[in-house]
Amino acid sequence: MIHPDTELRFISPEVGFGVFATKPIPRGTVVWVLCRLDKVMSVAEVDALPPAYQPIIERYAYVDSHGDYVLCWDIGRNVNHSCDPTLMGVGHDFEMAVRDIQPGEEITCEYGGLNLSGRLKCYCGSPQCRGSVSGDDVLHHWQAWDARVADSLKYAPQVVQPILGYARNPNQFWAWVHGTEQLPSNREYHAGGTSIADDVSSRPWALRGRLAGGE
Amino acid sequence: MIHPRTELREVDPVIGCGVFATALISKGTIVWATDPLDRYLTPGDLKAMPARVARELLLRHTWKTKEGLYALAWDNSRFVNHSCTPNVLATDLGFEIAVRDILPGEEMTNDYANLGLQRDEHFHCARGEPGCRGEVHYPDAARLQSHWAAQVAEVLPLASTVAQPLDFLLSIDVRERLKVGAKVRERKRVPRFEPLRQAALAID
Numbered sequence: 001m002i003h004p005d006t007e008l009r010f011i012s013p014e015v016g017f018g019v020f021a022t023k024p025i026p027r028g029t030v031v032w033v034l035c036r037l038d039k040v041m042s043v044a045e046v047d048a049l050p051p052a053y054q055p056i057i058e059r060y061a062y063v064d065s066h067g068d069y070v071l072c073w074d075i076g077r078n079v080n081h082s083c084d085p086t087l088m089g090v091g092h093d094f095e096m097a098v099r100d101i102q103p104g105e106e107i108t109c110e111y112g113g114l115n116l117s118g119r120l121k122c123y124c125g126s127p128q129c130r131g132s133v134s135g136d137d138v139l140h141h142w143q144a145w146d147a148r149v150a151d152s153l154k155y156a157p158q159v160v161q162p163i164l165g166y167a168r169n170p171n172q173f174w175a176w177v178h179g180t181e182q183l184p185s186n187r188e189y190h191a192g193g194t195s196i197a198d199d200v201s202s203r204p205w206a207l208r209g210r211l212a213g214g215e
Numbered sequence: 216m217i218h219p220r221t222e223l224r225e226v227d228p229v230i231g232c233g234v235f236a237t238a239l240i241s242k243g244t245i246v247w248a249t250d251p252l253d254r255y256l257t258p259g260d261l262k263a264m265p266a267r268v269a270r271e272l273l274l275r276h277t278w279k280t281k282e283g284l285y286a287l288a289w290d291n292s293r294f295v296n297h298s299c300t301p302n303v304l305a306t307d308l309g310f311e312i313a314v315r316d317i318l319p320g321e322e323m324t325n326d327y328a329n330l331g332l333q334r335d336e337h338f339h340c341a342r343g344e345p346g347c348r349g350e351v352h353y354p355d356a357a358r359l360q361s362h363w364a365a366q367v368a369e370v371l372p373l374a375s376t377v378a379q380p381l382d383f384l385l386s387i388d389v390r391e392r393l394k395v396g397a398k399v400r401e402r403k404r405v406p407r408f409e410p411l412r413q414a415a416l417a418i419d
Contacts, residue, residue, distance in 0.1 A: 004267040008232060010225035017223060017232070037254065039289075050383050052219060053252070056290055073254065073289065074268075162265060 001035040001166045002076040006107055011080075015123050018080045018106050025101040028155025031086075032109075033167035034093035037073040040064070063115035063135075064092060065189040081133050082108035084126035088149045089113055091184060094164075094173050098152040110145065112137030115191040135190070142187040149186070153177055217292035218246040219380055221323060226296065229341050233296045233322045240317040243373025245395075246303050248310040248384035252289040261285060274338075279331030297338075298324030300346040305329055306367050308389050310381070312374070314366040328355035329363055 005023040010016075025031060046057055046069050060077040061069040071077065079087070079095075085108040087095040095109055111120065116135040130137065138145070156177045164170045175181040220238040225231070240246060256277065261269040276293040277285040287293060295303070301324040302315045317323055327338070328351050337352045348355065375394035382396040390396040 001264075001268065004265055004271075010232070039252065049251075052216065052380065052383070055219075071252075071289070073287070166264070 001033055001037070001163050002072075002074055002079070002107075003029065003031040003163055006031070006075065008075045008078055011106075012123075015080060017078050018108075019075050019078050021101045021103055021105050021107060023103055025097050026155070026159045027097050027100050027152050028157075028159045029097045030090075030094050030156070030161055030164045030167075030173065031097050031101075031107060032072075032076050032079070032095035033163050033170075034070065035073075035163075035166045036168060038076070039071045039073065041069045041071065043067060043069070045069075062111075063117070063191055065115070065191050067115075067191045079107055079109050080124075081111035081120065081122060082106075082124035082126055083110075083122060083130045083133070084108075084124065084128045085110045088145060088152070089186065089189065090149055090153065090173065090176065092189060093167055093169065096149070096152060096156065098148050110137075112141060113145070113186050113189055115189075138186050138190050142185055145186045149183070153183070216248060216250040216252075216381060216384060217288070217290055217295075218244065218323075221246075221291065223291045223294055224322075226322065230296060232294045233324075234291050234294050235322050236317045236319055238319050240313050240323075241373070241377045242313045242316050243370045243377045244313045245310045245374065245379055245381045245385070246313050246317075246323060247288075247292050247295075248381045249286070250289075250384050254287040254289065255280065255284040256287060257284060278327075279333060281331075295323055295325050297327040297340060297351065298322075298342055298344065299326065299340055299348045299351070300324075300344055301326045304363050304367050306371075308385075308392075310385065310389075312367060312370055314370050326355075326359070326363070327351060328353075328359065332356065 002019065003025060005021060005025060006019050007022050008017050009020045011018045041061075046053075049057070057069060057071065061071040064070055086097060086099060086101050086105065087107060087109040088098045089110070090096045101107065108124065111133045112135070114135070116133065119132045119134040122129055122131060122133050153176065156173075164173060167173065172181075176183040217234065218240060220236060220240060221234050222237050223232050224235045226233040261272065264272070272285065272287065277287045280286055302313060302317050302321070303311050303323055303325045304314050305311050305325065311325065332351065332353055332355070334353045337350055340347055340349060340351050371393065379395045382390060385393070385395070
């Protein structure tokens with residue numbers, strides 16, 4: 001479930017649609033949670049679907065660390081990648097604002113931790129732009145990403161959290177915020193383990209080509 | 216699932232996004248059929264959501280079934296807009312059909328009064344096309360039912376003469392009735408891998 005102060009807007013033919021803030025969203029706010037309406041499908045379940053489903057799954061679902069496909073039920077599926085994203089993942093089930101987001105600013109996340117099967121061209125245009133993004137980026141950048149998440153996590157108790165209650169396990173988030181549990185590193189969400197695989201085809205989900213761009 | 220030759224585009228800032236044909240979709244084509252990934256929410260499910268999210272869903276993205284559930288299409292079909300002179304109409308066979316040829320680049324529209332608009336619901340149609348009713352109300356359905364039925368009846372016989380990329384979603388009975396799908400009996404049924412109604416209701 002995505003934060004209610006967001007809407008879908010058309011960006012350009014290359015990028016397609018994106019999600020934009022309609023009100024200020026302060027740093028530390030959880031902007032997306034995995035909720036019970038999001039659909040988690042195993043590779044076998046996706047394969048059992050008729051071929052007509054495949055392009056849509058490829059475009060809109062991401063792959064979690066178990067290799068399962070996650071299809072967001074709302075415009076969470078339309079959040080684009082940026083190499084300087086406004087959101088970063090906190091564990092599996094939460095995306096948090098890592099800076100203050102202004103009304104009209106695009107909500108973006110880091111696809112490098114979402115186990116992409118191929119390499120996507122990036123149009124983010126930020127000074128930190130890597131030009132393209134792949135599922136193995138997390139293995140090169142996890143230290144910086146972990147630090148960004150830790151920096152923003154301390155703001156979480158000071159801001160309004162309108163969607164946290166709809167997460168599958170909100171207490172998990174607070175356990176990480178309050179330090180009663182250690183927040184796992186971004187690295188641990190890499191579905192291929194912690195090694196950089198040369199042969200991506202050894203992963204079942206890697207056989208699927210992912211479309212560039214992001215509606 | 217919506218017809219594959221469609222895409223999401225911005226109509227204008229007032230109406231927002233809509234669904235457009237990317238190729239000619241001939242009249243008689245099934246442009247939407249319910250599928251295993253669609254969600255059926257109860258009023259309780261909506262009540263359990265943040266008020267703004269629930270309102271958005273109710274007003275914009277769901278339609279109400281005869282059973283009183285709120286149907287939420289999982290794909291772009293939830294963005295199909297209303298028109299008082301729609302090129303798509305719902306049938307009582309679990310699918311929606313093109314009642315006119317939809318040209319490449321033309322928006323696909325439906326009449327929301329025919330999609331379970333409730334007694335207490337009404338909205339303003341901003342299109343202002345010829346035939347636009349302005350305000351869309353609950354009583355429209357009773358008044359227009361025979362008009363819609365006649366349009367559907369006119370195009371149903373064409374179903375067997377045009378390409379039907381969504382025929383795999385239809386039940387064998389419906390396929391035989393429409394005479395669509397060449398090898399009806401040999402086709403595999405669509406796998407229903409999970410009862411989604413229950414998945415939507417299950418609380419972790």
